[in-house]
Amino acid sequence: MVLVKDSENKEIIMKIATWNVNSIRTRKDHVKEWLIAQNIDVLCLQETKVIDQDFPIQNFLDLGYHVYIHGQKAYNGVAIFSKKPLDTIDYGFGGILDPDLVGDLDDQKRVVSGVINNIRIVNLYVPNGNSLGSEKYEYKLKWLKLLKAYLTAIEVKNTNLLVCGDFNIALEDKDIYKPEGRENHVMASPVERQALKEILDLGLKDIFRHFHPEEGHFSWWDYRQGGFAKNRGWRIDHIYLSQLLFPKANSCYIDIEPRKLVKPSDHAPVVVELSE
Numbered sequence: 277m278v279l280v281k282d283s284e285n286k287e288i289i290m291k292i293a294t295w296n297v298n299s300i301r302t303r304k305d306h307v308k309e310w311l312i313a314q315n316i317d318v319l320c321l322q323e324t325k326v327i328d329q330d331f332p333i334q335n336f337l338d339l340g341y342h343v344y345i346h347g348q349k350a351y352n353g354v355a356i357f358s359k360k361p362l363d364t365i366d367y368g369f370g371g372i373l374d375p376d377l378v379g380d381l382d383d384q385k386r387v388v389s390g391v392i393n394n395i396r397i398v399n400l401y402v403p404n405g406n407s408l409g410s411e412k413y414e415y416k417l418k419w420l421k422l423l424k425a426y427l428t429a430i431e432v433k434n435t436n437l438l439v440c441g442d443f444n445i446a447l448e449d450k451d452i453y454k455p456e457g458r459e460n461h462v463m464a465s466p467v468e469r470q471a472l473k474e475i476l477d478l479g480l481k482d483i484f485r486h487f488h489p490e491e492g493h494f495s496w497w498d499y500r501q502g503g504f505a506k507n508r509g510w511r512i513d514h515i516y517l518s519q520l521l522f523p524k525a526n527s528c529y530i531d532i533e534p535r536k537l538v539k540p541s542d543h544a545p546v547v548v549e550l551s552e
Contacts, residue, residue, distance in 0.1 A: 287551055288526070288550070288551055289393070289551060290317045290318065290395075290549070290550045291314065291315065291316050291317050291547060291548070291549050291550075292316075292317060292318045292319075292320070292397065292438060292440070292515075292547070292548050292550065293314070293316050293318070293319050293320065293545045293546065293548075294319075294322070294440035294441055294442075294513055294514075294545065294546050295307070295319065295320070295321055295513075295534075295543065295544075295545035295546070296321075296322040296323045296401070296441075296442040296513060297322070297323060297541045297543070298323050298325070298541040298542055299323065299324070299325045299326070299541075300324040300326060300331065300355070301325075301330070301332055303540070304332045306534055306537055306541070307321075307336075308335055308336070308339065310531075310545065311336075312339065314547070316357075317358065317359050317360075318356065318358045319341075319356070319358075319545075320388075320440050321353075321354060321355040321356075321357070321399075322353070322354055322399070322400070322401035322441050322442045323352065323353060323401060323442070324345065324347050324352075324353030324354065325347070325349075325350055325351060325352070325353055326347050326349070326353060327348060327349050328345050328346070328347050331345045331355070333345070340359060341357040341358060341359060342357070342358050342359070342361045342362065343355065343356075343357055344357075344390060346367045346385045346387075347385055348385045351384070352384050352385045352386055352401055353385050354385060354386060354387065354399050354400070354401050354441070356388055356390055356397065356399055358390070358392060360392060360393075362391060362392050363392060364390060365388070365389070366388070366389045366390070367385075367387070367388055368387050368388075369381060369382055369387055369422055369423075370382050371387075371389060372389070372426055373422070373425060377422070377425065378422065381418070381419055381422055384403075386400060386401040386402070386419075387400055387426075394436055395438060395521065395550075396430065396435055396436065397438045397440070398430070398437070398439045398440070398441075399441050400423070400440070400441035400443065401441055402416070402419065402420070402441065402442060402443045402444045402445065403416040403444065404444045405417075405444065405462040405463065405468065407462055408460065408461075408462055408465055416444075416468070417467065417468070417471060420468075420471040420472065423475060424471075424474060424475050424478070427439065427475060427478055427480075428478060432478040432479040432518050433518065433520075434520070436518060436520050436521045437520070437521060438516070438518075438521060438548070439480060439515075439516045439517075440514065440516070440546070441513070442496075442512060442513050442543065443472065443513070443514050444463050444512055445463055445468050445469065445472050445512060446458070446463055446511055446512055447469055447472055447473070447482070449464075450491035450492075451493075451510060451511035452464060452510050452511075453508045453509055453510070454508070463510065463512060476516065479518055479519050480518060481516060481518075482515075483515050483516065483522065483525050483528045484511075484514065484515060484528045484529075484530070484546065486525070486528070487528050487529075488528070488529075493530060494507065494511050494530070495509070495513035495530050495544050496512050496513065496542055497542060499542055503542075504536075511530075513530075513545075513546050515528060515546055515548050517548075524550045524551055525548055525549070525551075526549055526550070527549040528546070528547065528548045528549070529547055530545070530547075531546075532544045
């Protein structure tokens with residue numbers, strides 16, 4: 277673990293990050309260089325887009341990480357890298373919930389969870405939803421409903437819990453560079469926002485907004501029309517902490533530097549630092 281002091285002289289015991297890499301094979305060098313530079317203890321990845329046997333695992337084993345992967349060909353996929361081995365690991369909703377309740381919602385690889393240092397980390401890649409009223413939009417709402425049941429089973433209020441990932445939802449208008457008309461836009465519709473709010477009402481807090489309540493912070497920028505250069509972004513990558521864990525957070529930030537690289541992911545990593 278990271279043994280350094282913050283500005284208030286607190287010992288930082290863990291740096292945990294989430295990053296939609298939009299293909300780990302394409303972005304493996306970006307991820308390696310960033311892990312080395314930032315000294316990350318636990319990294320949660322989304323959209324790895326590769327079956328497990330083709331994951332470039334050796335690149336990260338060589339850096340000293342334990343690698344837990346849950347992928348599929350060309351789409352979706354999640355992973356957790358950890359400097360220390362996880363105490364437990366669960367893949368999919370079915371790792372916690374009854375398979376009969378889960379149904380076919382684990383066919384897409386979007387959930388991986390593990391415990392380290394008495395902290396349960398849940399790494400998510402929430403469905404995009406495509407467009408309002410579409411089958412994919414209805415799938416997203418169904419998936420979010422199951423996520424609520426999943427986190428309810430984990431007992432949020434009694435757990436040191438960190439839930440992170442690409443949520444594909446901008447919860448507030450200030451999470452969007454131009455929110456006008458957002459109610460008709462997937463990722464910001466009232467129904468999606470309400471579904472996420474009901475999940476947060478289980479006892480989760482947005483740690484980034486605790487430290488940065490002002491507008492102008494984004495984690496995703498469209499590749500098209502100079503989205504990043506013009507800072508036309510959305511904040512859809514989140515880290516949520518349970519009430520037990522929240523007091524231990526002393527910093528949370530979006531690192532936009534990887535988004536400046538050649539052929540980057542369209543997302544930037546989000547990092548939280550936890551202290552004793």
